[in-house]
Amino acid sequence: MSSPTEKKTDVPARHRGPVQLRRGLAEGTTADQHLLDTRSPADFTSTDPWRVLRIQAEFVEGFGALADVGPAVSVFGSARTKPGSAYYETGVEVGRLLAEAGFAVITGGGPGSMDAANKGAVEGKGLSVGLGIELPFEQGMNQWVDLGVNFRYFFARKTMFVKYAQGFIVLPGGYGTLDELFEAMVLVQTHKVTSFPIVLIGTAFWGPLVAWLKDTLVADGLVSPKDLDIISVVDTAEEAVSKVVGAIRSGEPGTDSSGTEPGTTAP
Numbered sequence: 001m002s003s004p005t006e007k008k009t010d011v012p013a014r015h016r017g018p019v020q021l022r023r024g025l026a027e028g029t030t031a032d033q034h035l036l037d038t039r040s041p042a043d044f045t046s047t048d049p050w051r052v053l054r055i056q057a058e059f060v061e062g063f064g065a066l067a068d069v070g071p072a073v074s075v076f077g078s079a080r081t082k083p084g085s086a087y088y089e090t091g092v093e094v095g096r097l098l099a100e101a102g103f104a105v106i107t108g109g110g111p112g113s114m115d116a117a118n119k120g121a122v123e124g125k126g127l128s129v130g131l132g133i134e135l136p137f138e139q140g141m142n143q144w145v146d147l148g149v150n151f152r153y154f155f156a157r158k159t160m161f162v163k164y165a166q167g168f169i170v171l172p173g174g175y176g177t178l179d180e181l182f183e184a185m186v187l188v189q190t191h192k193v194t195s196f197p198i199v200l201i202g203t204a205f206w207g208p209l210v211a212w213l214k215d216t217l218v219a220d221g222l223v224s225p226k227d228l229d230i231i232s233v234v235d236t237a238e239e240a241v242s243k244v245v246g247a248i249r250s251g252e253p254g255t256d257s258s259g260t261e262p263g264t265t266a267p
């Protein structure tokens with residue numbers, strides 16, 4: 001009797017593209033049969049190889065749609081921010097000031113702070129971009145998006161936020177906002193992107209998070225003290241836009257060159 005590790009050359013193999021299958025896995029239908037069998041097309045479109053093509057298509061379509069956006073800043077913040085609230089008005093101001101400074105405004109295209117920043121971009125006569133995401137519940141693009149691209153996959157969409165923007169402005173938000181913020185922070189920390197200012201608005205909101213980064217992550221040696229400089233925190237739309245635009249124009253990373261600590265308003 002041969003050992004399980006002994007090479008078996010007598011077992012026939014079936015090839016499916018670059019994949020080789022033996023024994024029970026070799027049984028079944030051929031690729032041609034699958035292709036020509038129209039009984040269950042829905043099964044086919046939910047297979048992983050088909051998904052890869054859809055993912056690829058999202059990147060191709062996204063790159064194509066956004067290629068001519070020009071200088072841009074991505075703005076993040078809660079989908080639940082209410083029109084008329086202070087955060088909403090700050091979002092409108094951010095969008096307007098960015099547009100007036102010649103920057104396209106890229107958001108997630110949804111409600112709340114995204115709606116606010118897109119509205120500001122339109123008011124400032126700039127390019128208002130929304131990168132929508134397909135969600136289990138119906139959620140259209142907000143009315144202020146002039147160039148909209150809809151994504152099925154969060155990760156493809158997140159690539160676009162970074163690839164087509166030169167900086168981020170982040171309003172208060174929940175998990176989605178934190179996800180987008182921390183992804184950008186990691187990209188800067190690991191030098192995957194350079195010269196990428198990230199400015200958070202709202203010292204009262206972000207202060208406790210920044211304190212935790214410092215008192216726990218830095219204190220425990222999980223990030224270095226200089227990693228705190230990846231973000232800066234301000235209180236107004238004017239400060240945020242001036243900081244991001246200034247850093248982009250000077251080619252500096254998003255560090256606070258004034259020497260003030262993250263979590264404090266720049267002088």
Ligand SMILES: C/C(=C\CNc1ncnc2c1ncn2[C@@H]1O[C@H](COP(=O)(O)O)[C@@H](O)[C@H]1O)CO
Binds near residue numbers: 075076175177178
């Ligand atoms: C939950 C609600 C709406 C969901 N619609 C969204 N549309 C587009 N983009 C969204 C949506 N929800 C989250 N995002 C992305 O995450 C960030 C906001 O998430 P948060 O958890 O609300 O902070 C935002 O920047 C988007 O990119 C309400 O009806």
